[in-house]
Amino acid sequence: DADVTQTPRNRITKTGKRIMLECSQTKGHDRMYWYRQDPGLGLRLIYYSFDVKDINKGEISDGYSVSRQAQAKFSLSLESAIPNQTALYFCATSAEWVHEQFFGPGTRLTVL
Amino acid sequence: GQQLNQSPQSMFIQEGEDVSMNCTSSSIFNTWLWYKQDPGEGPVLLIALYKAGELTSNGRLTAQFGITRKDSFLNISASIPSDVGIYFCAGLNQGGSEKLVFGKGTKLTVNP
Numbered sequence: 001d002a003d004v005t006q007t008p009r010n011r012i013t014k015t016g017k018r019i020m021l022e023c024s025q026t027k028g029h030d031r032m033y034w035y036r037q038d039p040g041l042g043l044r045l046i047y048y049s050f051d052v053k054d055i056n057k058g059e060i061s062d063g064y065s066v067s068r069q070a071q072a073k074f075s076l077s078l079e080s081a082i083p084n085q086t087a088l089y090f091c092a093t094s095a096e097w098v099h100e101q102f103f104g105p106g107t108r109l110t111v112l
Numbered sequence: 113g114q115q116l117n118q119s120p121q122s123m124f125i126q127e128g129e130d131v132s133m134n135c136t137s138s139s140i141f142n143t144w145l146w147y148k149q150d151p152g153e154g155p156v157l158l159i160a161l162y163k164a165g166e167l168t169s170n171g172r173l174t175a176q177f178g179i180t181r182k183d184s185f186l187n188i189s190a191s192i193p194s195d196v197g198i199y200f201c202a203g204l205n206q207g208g209s210e211k212l213v214f215g216k217g218t219k220l221t222v223n224p
Contacts, residue, residue, distance in 0.1 A: 004154075042153070042200065042216035050210070058211070090154050099143045099204050101212060103154035 003027045004104035006047045006091050021107050023091030027084040030091075030096045032074040034058075034066060037088040037106075049074055050096070081111040118201050118215030127224050129166050131188040132219045135201035143204035143214035145212070147211070150197045181206070191222050196197075 004025045013019055023032065033045040037057075045058030047066040055066060063085060065077045078085055088108055092101040117137045125131060135144070143162055147155035159168050161177035161184060168175055172189045184203070188195055201215040 033154040040216065045211060047213065092154075097214060099210070100145060100157055101156065101202075102162050104145075105154050106152075 004091060004093055004102055006089075006104040006107050008107060009105065010108045012112065013081055014112050015082055016112075017061065017081050019081050019109065021076045021089055021109070022090075023074045023076070023104055024092075025072050025093045025102075025104075026101060027093055027095075028071075029093040029102075030071065031094045033092040033094075033101065034074070035090045035092065036060060037090060043090065044068075046076065078111075079110075079111075083111045085109065086111050091110045116201060116203060116213050116215040117146075118218055121216070122219040123219070124221045124223065126190055127191060127193060129191050131191055131195070131220060132185060133199060134183060134185045135203070135215045136183040137213075139182045140158070140183075140206040141184075141203035144175070144177050145202040146173075146184070146186045147200040147202065148197050148215055149200065149217070155200055175215060188220075191220075191221050193224055196220060196222050198199045 007022045026105045030051050033048040035043045037043050044060050046064050048056050049068045052068050067075050086107050088105050091104040134220050145160050145181045146158045148182050149155040150157050159170050159175040164181045166177040172185045176185045197218050198217040200217045
């Protein structure tokens, strides 16, 4: 079984809709991250959480929010989706003080 | 924000050839990581480097942590078709926050 799972894997939605992407991990890691990937731009950090009570903005947090429901779960929400949020979204985890991050399989989101 | 310069942006090689790619930074890094991303999947960690000058191998892959701590190299020997994908470097800035900085990736194409 995959250590980091993301649901859904693909989603098509319309402008203005609220969308939630979910991430779960069985690695027992404290730290979780949400990234966005666009062609030619690499991976950009949206939000990150170092433990259940900790939430931090990344470099491109505008238009997004997150919730850390438990050590194993970290969800990303788009309150009102817009077309330029069309991208691949990845969740990642890492252990405390260990910088190696492990990625989920990604969610391909299309906003029409 | 902090940027990593990864080159080349893309490579087209013949099966059996060796490949070399690199990442450079304007500041000192404490950690260098190399990831590979297959189409439609999340990045997978290949090699982690933690000490200046460190040279680490993983099968046909070899990565080095530059002695200046501002660069890292990844070499692939005797390439095979399944080496196709995007290779990302990532690093942790000395004295910075506990967040990885990613390069924009090198897209590798291997012709049989």
